[in-house]
Amino acid sequence: MTETTEIVAADIGGTHARFAIAEVAGGRVLRLGPEATVRAADHASLQIAWQSWAATLGRPLPRAAAIALATPISGDVLKMTNNPWIIRPALIPEKLGVDRYVLVNDFEAVAHAVAQLDPAGADSGFRHLCGPDAALPDTGVITILGPGTGMGVAQLHRIGGSYHVIATEGGHIDFAPLDSIEDAILAHLRRRHVRVSAERIVSGPGLAAIHEVLAAIEGRAILAGDDKALWTAALAGSDSLAAAALDRFCLALGSFAGDIALAQGAAAVVIAGGVGARIADHLPASGFAERFRAKGRFHALMDRMPVKLVSHPQPGLYGAAAAFAQRNPQ
Structure with missing residues (x-):
């Protein structure tokens, strides 16, 4: 029987930080709980924003986390592109109180959401814009991009029933x-x-x-x-x-x-x-x-x-959870 894991999903952008509790199992997202959104400018660091949100829940946080950041995930010190927060990955277990965590670029997370959202569901998570009104292809490359505080770009490659995401700074x-x-x-x-x-x-x-x-x-x-x-x-x-x-x-x-x-x-x-x-x-x-x-x-x-x-209301949070699920499929 596949074990269900409860995690904290976080989506940290240039302007806002979003948090939610998610459940994952078998490499997929089972549930994404209600999100809380705070302004990054109202807090001095990710740890303080995290603790402030946690204090509103009235329950202990899960000991696993998936964090999407609007910056390249590379090096010992991550400096947000449009946000003054500085994240040191090696200190995340100590600062955030987690045993397992996944860090992904914010649009890398969105690409994971695109890969895992159910196109046949009641809310497919997508709205047609132009070109053929057809489903996203099961095989090949899907370009993911979008304007926010900055411009995010990622690449989703679907092949053989699986998928691979490439983060970019396009x-x-x-x-x-x-x-x-x-x-x-x-x-x-x-x-x-x-x-x-x-x-x-x-x-x-x-x-x-x-x-x-x-x-x-x-x-x-x-x-x-x-x-x-x-x-x-x-x-x-x-x-x-x-x-x-x-x-x-x-x-x-x-x-x-x-x-x-x-x-x-x-x-x-x-x-x-x-x-x-x-x-x-x-x-x-x-x-x-x-x-x-x-x-x-x-x-x-x-x-x-x-x-x-x-059209999904929180693709960054959903995608962060999806990235954790893909990397921890037990």
Whole structure:
């Protein structure tokens, strides 16, 4: 009989840290409990945020953990890309009170979620975006990417009834402008950064950079407020310049997604990320699909590629648990 293991699942991003209790067995996730979300800026370290959440549960935590981090999992000291927390893997058992743990990149975790979510379930976890309205392939490469505080990219390879996930930092490739407005965006960001990566444009903070350039072109003032206010206005369509910036964001995301799919030899693409979830209703009516397909001689290939959005509410937490289950299949 397969033994069920209870674990802590954690998804640590640039802005938020999410925690939940999960049950795994036989290499799969059986159950993911209700999640708790805290702002990373409200806590000085992962340990303090972990302990603060644990204090609300009224029960001891499991002695096993799966932790997804928005940073490369390499070296003795992990420094978050868009979060000041520093994690030392060797100290995790002592600091977090666990005997077994798995560390994965945040989009590596999302790829595990894509691999294990049931496409035939009542909530398949996916929403069709463009291309053929077909299920994700059982064999081949699936590109996983998504905008959040940064831009996450991973690769899922399905073969022979099993799967393998490759973590990448594809969001940090060079931004490739395709028209005069994107040339202006690149020039604007180059004044701030020695090198302009795709993440500078196709991520949560990227909308503000696009908005600044469009405001300069139109000779208009920048919309007052922070990034959250800008995103709210853009999604609501209450400000024409913010809405135009969002349309441009979707164009750039489509181009980037197509580039990564070509580079990875993908048979399908899945869009995730916190911003991806926020723009789920906007993407189908935007220019995303046209830009995704606009790859010259490979237009027909891109047109045959299904593109999905993750609709599962917590793919990072689910995927962290799935990664632990795959590595501890007893």
